Amino acid sequence: MTRKAVKGQSTRERIIQQSAPLFNQHGYAGTSMSALMTASGLEKGGIYRHFPNKQALAAAAFDFAWKTVSTSRLHGLDECTGALEKLLLLIRNFVEMTPGTVQGGCPLLNTAVDSDDGDPVLRARARKALTQWRSRIAQIIQKGQSDGELSQNIDAREVTVVIVASLEGAVMIGRLEKSRDALQAVGRHLEQYVRSLQA
């Protein structure tokens, strides 16, 4: 890359990084072009040099936010040996996650609700992120089953849905109640639940 291309790349990344908390907090419609300009310190033309439109920037911002949050949720996973240990770590990481890794909380929840009826590009990104997250958990469960660690009588897909749904719902409750109580209660429940899946 030429020096100019490198600079362009880093400006692009900086715009994404600075836009992500805005979109994550205020949603797509609630994030104005002028707020994006203030956050990035750029004129409209400066932003449009890197993104064809607001939609493209919102999609890149979602990917950035999701990557940040995922990294925190998966932290330490490769060092765990068994399926149970991995599932417990995933739950613990989620429950104890430093709030505000990307300001505004879980980008999946935000984007799912925000883009429901609206932006199809954003919805597709969020859906892909959810599918990846679900696959990751389901694979751990299936591996646990084939290793004889987890019961054969469970459906990996269903267990995954229960874990993801209760964690995300707890985030919603915690957000309204401005408290981590719901997330911690759900974490305790899921820990017990996951232990009950042992063969």
Added chain:
Amino acid sequence: MTRKAVKGQSTRERIIQQSAPLFNQHGYAGTSMSALMTASGLEKGGIYRHFPNKQALAAAAFDFAWKTVSTSRLHGLDECTGALEKLLLLIRNFVEMTPGTVQGGCPLLNTAVDSDDGDPVLRARARKALTQWRSRIAQIIQKGQSDGELSQNIDAREVTVVIVASLEGAVMIGRLEKSRDALQAVGRHLEQYVRSLQA
């Protein structure tokens, strides 16, 4: 009430009813005054005659949407005799609820995410709705405990959080996946879970 007051009242209710699906689908920032005018068939002044501002209309629309959804969720509850039967009905009502009772899905989830950083009036309404819903479920569990139907070793508040969180999270997943699979999976799990709480 005079005839004029009655007519004013019914216009007010009509505006609320017609605005509720808009706010529920598009959020507070995403619902423009012009969309509200189109939906109600009124000029701006006609709306402002009944509501001091958009915020007041959004709050009334939330209350309407929540009441509609709650009625459906609590349907048949008084005819159930025991705590277990009541909890199973609540779960079934939630899972099987006709989608689009108020277009846009669960107003609690929508408003929690939408008003997170934004409108404090709306957030307060959503929080109150959540508190009422949680109390209703917790009371059923506590009654079940004092009747000896449910185990003494459970924490009614925690069980309530698990139920509400997993249902709401399943709504979020279902919305992204445009499918009722997640809600049905969570329903099956919760049914088993609630049965396991028997004394």
